Amino acid sequence: MNVVAKTETGRALGDAFAVVRDRLPGEGKIADQRRQAFEAYERSGLPHRRIEDWKYTDLRALMREVLPLAASPDDAALSRARAVVQARAIEGVRRLVLVDGAFAPDLSDWQDLEKGLSINPLRLALEAGDEIVATQALASDVANPMIALNGAMATDGVVIDVAHGTVLTQPLHIVHVASGTAPASTFTRSLLRLGRDAGVTLVESYLAADGAKAYQTHDGLVVAIGDNSRLDHVRLVEDSVDAFNISSATVSLGAHAHFNTFGLTSGGHVSRYQLTVTCAGEGSTVETNGVNLINGKQHADTTLFMDHAVPHCASREVFRAVVDDRAHSVFQGRIIVRPDAQKTDAKMMTRALLLSDDAEADNKPELEIFADDVTCGHGATTGALDESLLFYMRARGLPEKEAQALLIQAFVGEAIETIASDELREVAIAAAQRWLQARA
Amino acid sequence: MSLLEVKDLQVRVEEREILHGLSLTVNPGEVHAIMGPNGSGKSTLSHVIAGKPGYEVTGGQILFRGEDLLEMEPNERAAQGVFLAFQYPVEIPGVTTWNFLHAALNAQRKARGEDEISSPAFLKKVREVARSLNIPQDMLKRGVNVGFSGGEKKRNEILQMALFEPAVCILDEMDSGLDIDALRIAADGVNALRSPERAMVVITHYQRLLNYIVPDFVHVMSKGRVVKSGGKELALELEESGYAQFEDAA
Numbered sequence: 001m002n003v004v005a006k007t008e009t010g011r012a013l014g015d016a017f018a019v020v021r022d023r024l025p026g027e028g029k030i031a032d033q034r035r036q037a038f039e040a041y042e043r044s045g046l047p048h049r050r051i052e053d054w055k056y057t058d059l060r061a062l063m064r065e066v067l068p069l070a071a072s073p074d075d076a077a078l079s080r081a082r083a084v085v086q087a088r089a090i091e092g093v094r095r096l097v098l099v100d101g102a103f104a105p106d107l108s109d110w111q112d113l114e115k116g117l118s119i120n121p122l123r124l125a126l127e128a129g130d131e132i133v134a135t136q137a138l139a140s141d142v143a144n145p146m147i148a149l150n151g152a153m154a155t156d157g158v159v160i161d162v163a164h165g166t167v168l169t170q171p172l173h174i175v176h177v178a179s180g181t182a183p184a185s186t187f188t189r190s191l192l193r194l195g196r197d198a199g200v201t202l203v204e205s206y207l208a209a210d211g212a213k214a215y216q217t218h219d220g221l222v223v224a225i226g227d228n229s230r231l232d233h234v235r236l237v238e239d240s241v242d243a244f245n246i247s248s249a250t251v252s253l254g255a256h257a258h259f260n261t262f263g264l265t266s267g268g269h270v271s272r273y274q275l276t277v278t279c280a281g282e283g284s285t286v287e288t289n290g291v292n293l294i295n296g297k298q299h300a301d302t303t304l305f306m307d308h309a310v311p312h313c314a315s316r317e318v319f320r321a322v323v324d325d326r327a328h329s330v331f332q333g334r335i336i337v338r339p340d341a342q343k344t345d346a347k348m349m350t351r352a353l354l355l356s357d358d359a360e361a362d363n364k365p366e367l368e369i370f371a372d373d374v375t376c377g378h379g380a381t382t383g384a385l386d387e388s389l390l391f392y393m394r395a396r397g398l399p400e401k402e403a404q405a406l407l408i409q410a411f412v413g414e415a416i417e418t419i420a421s422d423e424l425r426e427v428a429i430a431a432a433q434r435w436l437q438a439r440a
Numbered sequence: 441m442s443l444l445e446v447k448d449l450q451v452r453v454e455e456r457e458i459l460h461g462l463s464l465t466v467n468p469g470e471v472h473a474i475m476g477p478n479g480s481g482k483s484t485l486s487h488v489i490a491g492k493p494g495y496e497v498t499g500g501q502i503l504f505r506g507e508d509l510l511e512m513e514p515n516e517r518a519a520q521g522v523f524l525a526f527q528y529p530v531e532i533p534g535v536t537t538w539n540f541l542h543a544a545l546n547a548q549r550k551a552r553g554e555d556e557i558s559s560p561a562f563l564k565k566v567r568e569v570a571r572s573l574n575i576p577q578d579m580l581k582r583g584v585n586v587g588f589s590g591g592e593k594k595r596n597e598i599l600q601m602a603l604f605e606p607a608v609c610i611l612d613e614m615d616s617g618l619d620i621d622a623l624r625i626a627a628d629g630v631n632a633l634r635s636p637e638r639a640m641v642v643i644t645h646y647q648r649l650l651n652y653i654v655p656d657f658v659h660v661m662s663k664g665r666v667v668k669s670g671g672k673e674l675a676l677e678l679e680e681s682g683y684a685q686f687e688d689a690a
Contacts, residue, residue, distance in 0.1 A: 387493065392530045393540070395490050396600065397518035397548035406543060410534025410583075 009059075010046040012066035017152060020069050024155060026126035030134040038152035040142040047145050056330040056362045057301040059146075062270050063244065067216050069155070070100040070184035077179040080209035082107055085175055088207055088238075090427055093173040100179055101186025101217075102156050116166030116198075122157035122189060133159055137191040137222055141276060147248045150220045153187035157219075164195035164226070171201035171423065176217060178243065179209035185216035185244075192221065196254070198229040201421055206267065208240035214269075216244040227254035227281055231261075234424045236431045239267035241296060248274040253313075255281030260420045263290035264428055265300045266435040272301040279313035279341075286315040289418040291428075292331075293408075293435040295324035295355075303332040306348075308341040311371075317348040320415045322408050323359035324439070333378070334366040341371050348378040353385065353411050355404070405436045441506050443468050443639050444489075444522075444608050450499035451481075451488055458484045460664040461500065466608060469636040473650055473675060474643045476661030477683040482643045483527060485661075486612040490524035491517050504608070518544075519551035521607030525597040527616055532584035537596065540584050541566060541603060548604060569602045573629045591622030598629035608639045615649040627652030647679040662686040 017038050024034060046063065047054035073081065081099040085107060089095070096119065097107035103121035110119045125133040137159065142148040158174060174190060194200055206217060217239065225231050231251075239245050245268045253259055265271055277286050292300045306315050321329035329352060337344045352361030365378040385407050393403035412432055419425040444466040451459040458481045466472055476482050488495050489502060491514035502509040509517060532540065546556040557565070570580060573595050585593050594614060601609055611630065615623055630653050634640065642653055650658075650672065658674040659666045660683070667686045668674065 386530075389530050389532055391492050391514065392526065392532070393544070394514040395492075395518055395524055395526075396540070396544040397515050397551065397604070398544050399513070399515050399547060402543065402547060403515075406535050406540065407532070410532065413534045 007046055007060045009063050009066055013046065013149065014042060016066055016069065020153070024153065025123045026134055027129065029131055030126055030129070030138070033134060033138055034152045037138065037142050037148045040148040041145045041152060044145045053303065053332070056328075056332070057270075057272050057299065062299065067183050067185040070180050070186045070215070072102055073099040073104065073179055077209070078104060078107065080211060081177040081179040084177060084207050084209045088205065090173055090203060092423070093171045093203065095173045095175060096158050097175045097177060098156065098158070098188055099177050100184065101188050103158060114166070114168060114170070116163035117168060118161040120159045122159055122191070123155060125159050133191060136193070136224070137189050141248075141250055144248070144274065146218070146246050146272070147220060147250070147274065150187055150189060150218045150248065153218065154189035154220065155187055157188045157190040159191045160193070162194045162198045162200055165197045166195070167199035168201065171203060173203040173205070176204070176206045176219060177209055178207070178212040178215040178217065178239070180215065181211050183214045185218065187218045189220045189222070192223045192231075194223075194225045194229045194231060196226040196228055198226060201232045201424065203234050203236070203424065203427060205236040206239050206245055208243060208267075213240055214242045217247070219245070219247040221249040223249065223251040225251065225253045225257040225259055228256045229254065230258040232421045232424055233259070233261040234419065234427055235261070235263040235273075236427070237263070237265040237267050237271055237273070238431065238434070239271070241267065241298065242269045243267070244269065245271040247272070248276070250276045252278045252280045253284040253286065256283040257281060258285050260287045260418070261289070262415070262419045262424070262428055263302060264293065264431050265291075265302070266293040266431065268298065268300065270299045272303065274303045274305070276305045276307065277315070278307040278309055279315070280309055282310050282312045284313045286313070287418055287420070288315070289318040289415045291319070291412045291415050291432065292321040292323070292329045293412065293432060294322070294327040294329055295439065296327060297325070298327040299330075300327075301330035301332070303330070304334065306333070306335045306346065308335070308337045308344045308346060311340060311342045311344070313341065314345040315347070316418070317350070318415045318418050319350040320412045321352040321361050322355065322412060323352060323361050324355040326356070326358040327360070329361045331362070332364045332366070334368070335376065335378070337369045337371050337374050337376065339370040342373045344371060344374040344376065346374070346376045350380045351411070352382040353408065354382060355385065401440050405440060408436060442466060442503070443505060445503040446485070446500070447503070448500035449485075449488070449497065449502065451484055452496045452498050453484070453494065457498070458664055459488075462661075462665055464659065464666065466639045466641060468607070468639055470657065471634065471640045471642065471653065471655045473655035473658045474641060474661055475645070475647070475658060475675065475678060478645065480661040481664040482661055483612055486524055486610045486643055489522065489610055490514060515547065516551060518604070519548040523601055523604060523606035523609045525594075525601060525609065525611045525614060527613040529585050529593040529597055531586045533586050535584050536581055537584050538566065538580040541600065545603060566603060569599055572632070573599055573602070574625060575599055590617035591619070591625065594618060594622070594626045595629065598626060598633075602629070602633055607637065608641065609633070610641045610643065612643050613645065614642070615644055615646060623649065624652060647675045650675045660686050
């Protein structure tokens with residue numbers, strides 16, 4: 001018997017699963033796995049503020065309705081998607097496009113792949129009964145209700161494999177485009193598997209085509225980085241301002257692997273990004289950094305879980321939030337150092353800049369250390385722009401908004417500088433500039 | 441028409457009146473020194489001319505080329521040709537000097553309806569000015585004033601003065617924190633900018649600075665008013681007798 005009190009939205013999600021489950025790709029064991037994931041979701045239901053991890057992002061209050069699953073994009077939707085994808089194109093990348101939650105082969109550059117690279121739509125892999133893909137892609141962290149829900153419902157995504165010893169020269173760019181004119185929800189999952197001694201640069205972006213409005217995006221990315229491999233990752237949330245984006249990334253690192261990731265959220269009405277990184281191999285290093293640039297009534301939550309499971313690993317987190325109007329930024333960063341993880345070096349610094357009296361920023365760093373020979377630290381600050389700096393700049397001729405923009409750039413620059421790849425840094429700077437220009 | 445006219449200016453900060461009817465007239469080409477003891481209101485005057493928030497003007501007016509300066513935003517004043525060299529220039533981490541100066545110069549030009557200056561043209565200009573002031577090129581690449589010595593910060597102020605070519609320069613306690621060599625370099629920079637069109641208002645506590653920047657007029661401030669005005673010899677007189685006589689006069 002299910003004793004969890006349910007909201008209308010929670011109930012509607014149960015109904016939605018019941019309606020669509022027979023149409024979701026994958027049969028037999030894959031369908032069982034979906035059912036188990038949905039049951040895991042149902043045990044807690046839609047997360048709310050009395051659950052510690054969701055204290056600042058109460059989906060029962062924020063998510064008033066469940067939208068029907070998006071229909072397959074028609075020609076008009078694809079053509080609107082093509083327009084926004086081209087407008088936001090990044091030079092020199094291999095682009096993989098999902099429109100309304102469905103892989104769009106004609107908008108994607110997935111032929112003539114480099115040696116050692118393989119790309120497949122998740123739907124095809126599931127329909128073909130690929131249980132390994134299903135297990136790895138869909139079954140991650142079902143203890144988290146929204147990740148479990150995503151695993152139960154995922155209809156498509158991309159499965160990317162990079163063979164041992166393959167270092168891709170061309171970055172990959174996964175573009176999520178909402179293009180339907182009727183409000184709908186999408187559930188996608190992608191899987192990136194890097195072998196040993198491999199290297200990949202990945203950009204993910206979330207965009208809205210002209211006319212797409214109050215949609216809900218539920219996405220998940222599962223990454224396995226093999227020994228001695230490296231992933232450079234930038235994620236840009238530039239959804240329309242009335243959209244929902246509830247996403248996760250679950251990343252594990254092998255020995256001496258390196259993960260450099262940067263997330264920028266400037267779009268969406270409500271967004272939550274749950275990033276779980278596990279140092280599973282000794283000597284691995286992680287840099288997870290990010291920026292929220294929000295205004296109006298936006299709510300943006302980045303929740304990070306850094307798991308040091310083995311010795312001799314290092315992690316760094318630099319997070320910056322710029323919050324204007326009545327927006328609400330949330331950063332939760334939890335670092336756990338397991339009993340065996342001696343010689344761990346973990347540091348986290350989060351700072352928020354409030355541009356208005358009604359803006360809110362919640363920073364919650366948490367350290368849980370079970371090993372005794374470690375170097376760990378964290379810090380959090382919240383403040384306003386320095387008036388004396390603003391006056392100095394205005395006295396030199398800069399109008400107030402321009403002076404603020406330079407100071408905001410400098411503030412978020414501290415996080416953007418941590419991006420190791422020059423080309424990815426440029427991509428992040430361009431996204432921050434778009435926000436500042438829209439504000440000016 | 442005078443370049444800058446301060447008429448019977450009364451200013452309050454948090455309920456306390458600091459300036460009680462101060463008047464000053466500055467014409468093109470003139471160098472005025474404003475001297476006075478600590479707390480006489482010298483810096484308040486410079487802040488109010490530049491438009492710093494937090495000061496309430498309760499009476500009088502400031503005209504710049506006949507226009508009401510107090511109605512303008514600080515950035516508009518800068519674009520119109522008012523420049524304040526700060527007593528304590530701020531450090532702006534993460535904003536390179538080069539980037540800041542380029543953005544500021546273009547903002548001023550835009551406000552005046554002039555074309556923006558391109559990066560190469562700006563680079564050339566700023567390098568020339570930096571060379572003339574003995575400012576190393578790598579200072580331009582660093583964050584504004586970040587890690588600069590006191591002397592470097594003041595030279596950076598003069599660099600900006602040279603770059604923006606203002607009509608009136610207010611130098612607020614330029615000598616504070618400078619040793620004699622740094623002071624000489626800064627003063628040489630200022631003197632190079634003296635011209636028949638440009639006026640300067642040099643605010644200082646000590647006569648020493650005026651050995652290097654020789655004023656046409658000296659005004660003594662005490663308790664929020666100008667209590668005596670004269671030629672450059674007045675500064676020497678003060679050096680001899682101190683401010684005490686004027687504090688009584690006020």
